[in-house]
Each structure stands twice: as structure tokens, then as C-alpha cells.
Amino acid sequence: MSGWTILSVTCGGPAPTAIPDSSHPLLLVFPADETGEALAGAVAALSGAAVLGRIAALRREGDDLIVTRATHGGRLSLDLRVAPCLAVATANDLGGTDGEVVLGQPASLAIERSPLADQSVSLEGARVVIGGGRGLDPEGFVQLERIAKALGGAVSASLPAVDLGLAPVARQVGQSGKFVNPAIYFAAGMSGTPQHFAGVGARARIIAVNQDREAPVFGFAEAGAVGDARELLPLIADALEERRGS
């Protein structure tokens, strides 16, 4: 029977503090965000722990753990076998842990901070997320902001859209960006790659606009429209502002 204890870590900061007793097999699961990754790496370096990456699933098999994570931008799936040891991982929404532990302290780097001009709704915890891809132009993102404002939601972007300078990297969602878990994800001008939707929680209901009827996003959207975003987005924003004003 497996003797593993699996603890979910709450981060106090990115610098390591005391590591829990690891005389028994122990897996520490950190949040898959900037602070969680920094702290997980620091803890692993200090302790010599096995590093499992951003795990999506785990199961016990005898004395071992089998953990699964995505690789190659979400195109392949990797299973690792972990013999009893101290191990660290990150995860977005892994349930079924045995408890929680607080680790970490603020780092000592002398960082100058100033508030960003963009103080719109944060992606983390947003109930509605309005996403744009490289099928949009700068004006398309202006319209997404209008839609998000009318709905009290947050704007996100795919990696190619960020690369094109259409949105800041802080708005990037996907395998290589933030993970969001809204009730509704509105996807405009994005084809629906696994890399992007790896960053959108499974509970999110997808509504899509794309000018290509064959775009993969329509394979998992609940509703959508085929059409030119330049035409549709301003009309959607107008209709929502009308509803909000009434």
C-alpha cells in the first residue's frame, strides 16, 4: 500500500523556508504560477527532491506514484513513475491532496515597483474571460475590452496574439501562460489549439467567433458564430452596453 503523503502548498513568497519532514514519501504540490514555480524550484534545489513538473493527474501504484503531465505544448502526455522519496510538483487544480502546508518567504531582491496603467479586471478568479487570438487586429482587442467591461470580465490573449503585440504577456493564457477557470470563455479570432485551451479550465463553457467554419474551436464550443470579428465584435459590444445601460 502506498505510504505517500500529498500536501498542497500555499506560498508565502518565492524564497524557501523549512521543508517538512520527509522521512516518509512526500509530494509537495505548489501553485502553477510565478511564485509557486520559483518556490518549487528553490525547495527542490535545497532538498534534492525529485521534480515532477506541472502535473495534471496522479495515481498510486503499489509503493510508487504515477504522475501525468503535458509536454510539447500540450501535444504529448508524459507519465513518470516516482519511487518513494521527497518530490515537488506544480498543479493548476489538482484535487484530492492529504492536507495543506504554508512555505516560503519574500525574496530579498531589490525590485522597484510602480502601478501599471492597465488596472482592468484580473484574469485570476474572473467568472467571464474574453479571449482574443491572432485573427484579431488592435481594434479587435479594443472591442474585446468593451465586451469585458460590459460583462465585468477579463480579457485574455493567445501566445501568437501577445507575440504580435496585441496584448501584454500578463494577459497570456495557455500552456505557456496563465491558467483560468471561468464559467464562460469567449474565444474570438482563435483557432482553438490545445496549447491555448490547456490554460482554460474544463468547467468553462466556450462561446466562439471565427471566420473559419472548420476551426477546431467549434468542436468544443457550446455556441458560436462564423463571421468576421471586425464586423461582429463591435455589434456584440453595442448590444451588451445597451443591456447594461437599460
Next chain:
Amino acid sequence: MKVAVLIAGVQDPKWPVTPSGALGEEQGDQHRIMSPFDEAALEIALRLRDADPAVQIMAHVGGGAAGVKIARTVASLNVSDVATVALDRPWDQAATARALAGLCGDADLVLIGREFGDFDDGLVPALLAGVLGLPFFGRAQAVETQGGARLLRESGGSSERLALTGRLVASVTNDRRTRLRKPLMKNVMQARQAVIGEASAMGEPVAALALHQLTERASGRARTDCTLLDGPAESRARALAALLWEERA
């Protein structure tokens, strides 16, 4: 200042990838490219050298022999100190970080993409900093060089700046301000003739960890019977707005 740039390389996402191909990276470099994170890390190093010609850049490219094509691209940007390195267990992030640590020498600044290649999801850079015993600045987006060099990032509603005054490991994410420049054609031609060395790096493997299997990944999202709205643009837009409005609460 000595700057070490660690470039992982990835399989070009435009081409299909199979589990056997993913593990056999030594088979060829035809479809290996720099990731957006690799490119941004390299561009920041080049910007630092633009501002101060005394900056020395040393680059290592993962993938062993399959990294030669990328190494020639790096060389074409006037980085003569470039070598490939084979990493035996790319799926073992701890072994990868320990191997990379052995390549950094006395670099003042280590720049590495936010994810080190196809098998990493962001833990290798932080782990590398821990192994080297250096401070870590994650997800840098740009560099300022006027009046001293500073790395920039946006985090939690703030713009953050870190002056480069001590040794540091920084991971770099994609940003429009750090898109990789194009090399001059004459430098591309010279780089084709350059001798690319191969560095050796041994990262002690974690004994408790073994590759169980690598498989093609089924979409994590259930297929749906999508309701496609039709009619004139205005009616489609109103119907979509109604859906979004109803579901927002």
C-alpha cells in the same frame, strides 16, 4: 559583464510530433527551432551587448547534434562562443537543471527561456538558480539599458524593474519588445561555415524518477455539438450578446 544564454530549442509546432520522435531528438535538426522564450532570452543578451560592447555572450543550445542548426542561427548574430549540449533525460527537470548549472561558469547573468524546451513547464529555470545558489528573477519581459541595465516585468498589477548589479539567473518570457532580430546575410553565410563545438554536461539523474510512458495526448476537452448561430451579422451579434449576458451571472 559575462552573460550565459541557455537555449533549449523545441520541435517546430507546425510539424506533427510523435512519442518516438520526441525522445529521439538526436535523429535530426530539420524541425527544431528556437521557442519564443529562447528567442527573447537571446535578444535581451544582444541588447545588453549593444549597450556595452564589453558584454561577453556565451550560448549553449540543447539537443546535442540536433541543436547545430539553431547554434548556427545564434552564431549568425555575432555570438562566436556557442556550443551545443546533449541532455540525456530532458524529461527529468532536476537532472536538466543540474547539467545546465555546470555550463554557466562564472557568468554574471544567466538568461534562460521561461520554459526550457518541450519537456519543461517552467521549473528548470528556478531550479537552476537554486542549484547555482543565485537569486532568481522569473518571467522577465524586457531590458532597459539607459542609465544602467535593468530587467523589466509586469506582475500583479505592477511594473517591476530589477537593476543588474549582482549575479543573477533570469527566466525570460515572450514580449513584443524582445522579438529576436534578423541576422545580416553575410553573417548567415559565415555562420554556415562556423565550427560548432559540443559541450558535455552531466546532470546527476534523480534515482527515484523513471520515464513510464510518453503518449499522444487526447484533447482534454469534450467534443460538443456546437450551436452555430446564423442570420445577418446584427442578429448573430445580438444572440451572442444575449448568451454572454445570461451566462455572466
